[in-house]
Amino acid sequence: MKSSATDGKYVFSFREGDGKNRILLGGKGANLCEMTRIGLNVPPGFVISTVACRSYLARKDGSLPPGLMDEVKTHIREVESRTAREFGSAKNPLLVSVRSGSAVSMPGMMDTILNLGLNTETLQGLIRQTGNPRFAYDSYRRFIQLFGKVALGVEDSKFDAQLEAVKTRAGVRSDVDLRQEDLKEVAERFLTVIEKETGNPLPMNVYDQLEAATKAVFNSWMGRRAVDYRREFGITPDIADGTAVNVQAMVFGNMGNDSATGVAFTRDPGTGENVFFGEYLTNAQGEDVVAGIRTPKPIADMAAEMPDLHRQLEELRSRLESHYREVQDFEFTIEKGILYCLQTRNGKMNAAAMVRTSVEMTAQGILSREEALLRIKPSMLEQLLHPRLDASHKAPVLAQGLPASPGAAGGLIVFDADRAANLGKAGEKVILVREETKPEDIHGFFASRGILTSRGGKTSHAAVVARSMGKPCVSGAEGITVDVHLRTAVIGDKILREGDYITIDGGTGHVYEGVIPTVDPVFSAELKTLLQWADEAARLKVYANADTPDTALKALEYGAMGIGLCRTERMFNALERLPIVLDMILAETVTARQNALNKLLPIQKGDFKEIFTTMAGKPVTVRLLDPPIHEFLPTPDELREELRQLEHLKTTAQGVGRLYASFRLLHADALLGEQPHLPFDDRGVELIDQAIIKKELMLKKVRELQEVNPMLGHRGVRLGLTYPEIYKMQIRAILETAAECRKEGLDVRPEIMVPQVCTAQELKQVKKYLEEVLEGVEAAYGFRPDFKFGTMIEVVRACMRAGELAREAQFFSFGTNDLTQAVFSFSREDAENKFLPLYAEKNILQENPFEGIDRRGVGRLMRIAVEWGRETKPDLEIGICGEQGGHPESIIFCHKLGLDYVSCSGPRVPVARLAAAHAALEEKKGD
Ligand code: PEP
Ligand code: MG
Numbered sequence: 013m014k015s016s017a018t019d020g021k022y023v024f025s026f027r028e029g030d031g032k033n034r035i036l037l038g039g040k041g042a043n044l045c046e047m048t049r050i051g052l053n054v055p056p057g058f059v060i061s062t063v064a065c066r067s068y069l070a071r072k073d074g075s076l077p078p079g080l081m082d083e084v085k086t087h088i089r090e091v092e093s094r095t096a097r098e099f100g101s102a103k104n105p106l107l108v109s110v111r112s113g114s115a116v117s118m119p120g121m122m123d124t125i126l127n128l129g130l131n132t133e134t135l136q137g138l139i140r141q142t143g144n145p146r147f148a149y150d151s152y153r154r155f156i157q158l159f160g161k162v163a164l165g166v167e168d169s170k171f172d173a174q175l176e177a178v179k180t181r182a183g184v185r186s187d188v189d190l191r192q193e194d195l196k197e198v199a200e201r202f203l204t205v206i207e208k209e210t211g212n213p214l215p216m217n218v219y220d221q222l223e224a225a226t227k228a229v230f231n232s233w234m235g236r237r238a239v240d241y242r243r244e245f246g247i248t249p250d251i252a253d254g255t256a257v258n259v260q261a262m263v264f265g266n267m268g269n270d271s272a273t274g275v276a277f278t279r280d281p282g283t284g285e286n287v288f289f290g291e292y293l294t295n296a297q298g299e300d301v302v303a304g305i306r307t308p309k310p311i312a313d314m315a316a317e318m319p320d321l322h323r324q325l326e327e328l329r330s331r332l333e334s335h336y337r338e339v340q341d342f343e344f345t346i347e348k349g350i351l352y353c354l355q356t357r358n359g360k361m362n363a364a365a366m367v368r369t370s371v372e373m374t375a376q377g378i379l380s381r382e383e384a385l386l387r388i389k390p391s392m393l394e395q396l397l398h399p400r401l402d403a404s405h406k407a408p409v410l411a412q413g414l415p416a417s418p419g420a421a422g423g424l425i426v427f428d429a430d431r432a433a434n435l436g437k438a439g440e441k442v443i444l445v446r447e448e449t450k451p452e453d454i455h456g457f458f459a460s461r462g463i464l465t466s467r468g469g470k471t472s473h474a475a476v477v478a479r480s481m482g483k484p485c486v487s488g489a490e491g492i493t494v495d496v497h498l499r500t501a502v503i504g505d506k507i508l509r510e511g512d513y514i515t516i517d518g519g520t521g522h523v524y525e526g527v528i529p530t531v532d533p534v535f536s537a538e539l540k541t542l543l544q545w546a547d548e549a550a551r552l553k554v555y556a557n558a559d560t561p562d563t564a565l566k567a568l569e570y571g572a573m574g575i576g577l578c579r580t581e582r583m584f585n586a587l588e589r590l591p592i593v594l595d596m597i598l599a600e601t602v603t604a605r606q607n608a609l610n611k612l613l614p615i616q617k618g619d620f621k622e623i624f625t626t627m628a629g630k631p632v633t634v635r636l637l638d639p640p641i642h643e644f645l646p647t648p649d650e651l652r653e654e655l656r657q658l659e660h661l662k663t664t665a666q667g668v669g670r671l672y673a674s675f676r677l678l679h680a681d682a683l684l685g686e687q688p689h690l691p692f693d694d695r696g697v698e699l700i701d702q703a704i705i706k707k708e709l710m711l712k713k714v715r716e717l718q719e720v721n722p723m724l725g726h727r728g729v730r731l732g733l734t735y736p737e738i739y740k741m742q743i744r745a746i747l748e749t750a751a752e753c754r755k756e757g758l759d760v761r762p763e764i765m766v767p768q769v770c771t772a773q774e775l776k777q778v779k780k781y782l783e784e785v786l787e788g789v790e791a792a793y794g795f796r797p798d799f800k801f802g803t804m805i806e807v808v809r810a811c812m813r814a815g816e817l818a819r820e821a822q823f824f825s826f827g828t829n830d831l832t833q834a835v836f837s838f839s840r841e842d843a844e845n846k847f848l849p850l851y852a853e854k855n856i857l858q859e860n861p862f863e864g865i866d867r868r869g870v871g872r873l874m875r876i877a878v879e880w881g882r883e884t885k886p887d888l889e890i891g892i893c894g895e896q897g898g899h900p901e902s903i904i905f906c907h908k909l910g911l912d913y914v915s916c917s918g919p920r921v922p923v924a925r926l927a928a929a930h931a932a933l934e935e936k937k938g939d
Pocket of ligand 2 (some may be wrong): 825829830
């Protein structure tokens with residue numbers, strides 16, 4: 013609202029202020045007006061607007077805008093008449109609280125001043141009103157300190173020193189043990205502090221107090237804390253410009269046994285259960301609760317102690333909820349049998365409680381389904397889908413890494429995948445700890461409860477694989493030095509050894525020593541209901557990235573409507589398959605390669621059969637092989653080391669053989685018993701020789717295959733076109749399995765996807781293989797199985813040629829992992845480790861583009877590809893299967909682009925389902 017709209021008026025009583033105008037009145041002030049407007053019993057008061065704040069700050073002489081204090085006086089008179097008390101009166105004083113409040117809450121910006129209006133005279137009035145001199149002196153000394161600090165800028169330490177001196181003299185340790193006369197002395201000493209520090213006594217005139225407090229609140233808007241806070245959280249003037257000042261009559265809950273104070277939630281914030289939840293204390297003030305002097309009682313006890321007020325409180329509870337249509341967290345005070353509501357705000361709840369209240373409040377007719385969905389932030393659901401650390405644990409954090417895959421797990425440290433697999437199989441709970449992981453570690457992932465790496469970002473191999481399996485992962489914990497040979501992880505001066513226990517929290521990136529208990533996730537009935545509503549509201553479908561029958565099954569449980577990406581190279585990582593894959597890669601001839609492929613065919617078919625069956629009735633997008641080959645091969649260094657060891661072994665074996673021969677010459681062989689065993693005999697040396705030859709061949713081949721930039725090298729469709737027999741085998745496995753499933757009456761929907769495509773010619777070529785295989789399948793089964801054929805869009809040129817590609821493809825799937833790398837020319841592993849943190853800190857890039865789609869760059873290319881692709885083929889199906897497909901804001905962007913589906917790792921499917929619903933509902937609201 014512009015200042016002109018307020019007609020030069022600066023002050024608004026709670027009865028007249030617009031409860032919706034947070035910009036003018038601040039959040040707190042607007043809410044107090046709103047509560048007053050709907051007839052709740054709020055202690056009377058008024059709001060000095062943010063317009064007044066801005067005019068004050070614009071003035072150079074430090075004076076309040078002309079006329080402001082006159083308006084304040086008029087409003088104080090209204091409060092006096094409504095409370096039957098008088099501001100500054102020695103007999104029946106009106107005391108007020110003074111609080112700041114801008115349009116958005118800025119915690120800690122300024123402290124509240126309570127009991128403003130106290131001075132040596134009104135203090136006597138307060139003693140008379142409350143009949144409690146100790147309380148009155150206590151209130152007075154608190155007021156002097158707060159006013160001194162907030163309004164006059166006196167340091168707390170000056171007051172604290174005096175308080176300590178009185179405590180020592182009185183022989184007490186805690187404030188609450190101070191007697192009335194001690195508190196009186198504290199107040200007197202505090203008055204002296206003010207005079208000494210400011211050169212003036214505490215203002216005794218109550219209006220002078222109010223004026224100074226108002227200025228102090230206004231000034232706090234430009235205080236360092238507030239300015240930093242606004243900068244940090246991007247609070248610009250269009251969001252909040254200046255603070256309001258709320259002046260409200262004090263009410264006291266310590267005026268006898270018909271008085272009380274308490275806090276309550278309209279529902280249990282821990283579980284969301286529809287029960288009144290709160291605590292109160294009779295004849296007490298808020299301070300007593302905070303100081304823990306007395307233990308508060310549950311609200312239910314009030315039914316017996318003050319039945320009428322309990323009924324009123326119940327009424328207040330239901331009025332608050334039906335008005336705000338949200339669970340409320342409110343404060344109340346009962347002063348001499350009259351119930352006041354001091355404050356209310358939306359209750360902060362955990363995800364489980366949010367879900368439950370959404371579903372129950374909809375059933376009660378308080379919320380519509382749309383509102384029930386929109387009030388929950390999609391990312392919040394993550395909490396519900398993974399084990400969490402028991403909140404009561406107190407363990408200190410041992411190391412900090414990146415929160416790469418949510419969930420928490422504890423177990424014993426293991427430094428290599430083989431050992432993890434062995435121990436895992438034996439039933440041990442293990443955490444795989446590596447510097448970084450590689451595809452050949454995959455069996456270790458399966459056997460581990462969690463993965464910890466000292467290098468790599470949130471999209472490192474470890475992170476991506478762990479997420480796809482729904483296992484916790486902390487990556488890039490750079491404070492840890494992992495030494496696989498010594499089998500130690502060194503963190504500062506702490507040395508952890510294999511077999512020691514640790515716990516990782518992939519939601520925070522924290523690493524702890526020992527095993528901390530975890531709480532299992534529950535996919536509650538309410539969550540199922542809510543997500544069903546989400547699916548009905550959404551337009552985008554949500555698929556999962558799943559590479560194995562197990563992960564497909566899990567994805568289905570999370571509500572995946574299909575599989576958007578099955579990375580076939582991941583299927584080859586199992587320990588018994590890797591040697592065959594190596595043979596395939598290293599084959600010197602087509603026949604040798606075909607031999608390896610013949611062995612892989614039944615293995616692939618077995619996997620497809622299980623996945624297709626699990627996902628019957630739903631699409632399964634199988635991506636043809638896309639391995640950056642280096643990921644499957646040992647490095648030349650590793651091979652050279654193995655060769656060195658083999659040579660060493662050969663020399664040793666020969667040496668032992670010679671030793672036996674000399675013994676025999678000396679007829680001492682009887683001492684040695686039998687002939688030497690393998691590998692110390694001739695046969696052994698021969699075997700070692702063979703191994704050396706094989707490794708040397710491998711080293712030669714590895715050198716040949718070595719690429720300068722493997723991620724931009726011989727991978728994806730490029731590999732498929734150089735070795736057509738690989739893609740043909742895979743296509744055959746898919747189509748034969750589909751035909752066999754159909755024969756069994758199963759509705760299977762395979763979609764064949766080609767990776768790394770940059771030109772339509774590549775697709776045309778793969779289509780030729782497809783046709784060839786299809787003919788064979790038709791001949792063998794007597795029919796053509798149903799399938800779709802499409803392409804990944806993960807190369808910049810593919811976006812530029814989308815119109816042409818659409819002629820050859822029935823669907824597109826954006827591979828935003830590679831596309832982002834290509835658009836930025838960032839290698840994702842290096843970027844996340846090396847410079848992205850600095851870019852974030854310096855605000856060069858606000859968001860990690862590997863987590864959420866970079867709309868301005870990558871997003872624009874996507875838009876072009878969608879537009880041109882659909883120009884050629886209006887019914888072209890388009891989805892996304894990069895990591896960003898599970899990121900809520902990116903999902904909203906995908907919805908806006910008009911994609912048909914998003915595909916993400918299984919455990920993120922529920923989050924994506926809710927985000928997809930938000931996208932559709934927000935769009936509807938915007939219409
Ligand atoms: C991608 O590039 O986004 C993608 C899904 O492929 P990958 O991560 O397997 O390279
Ligand atoms: Mg890719």
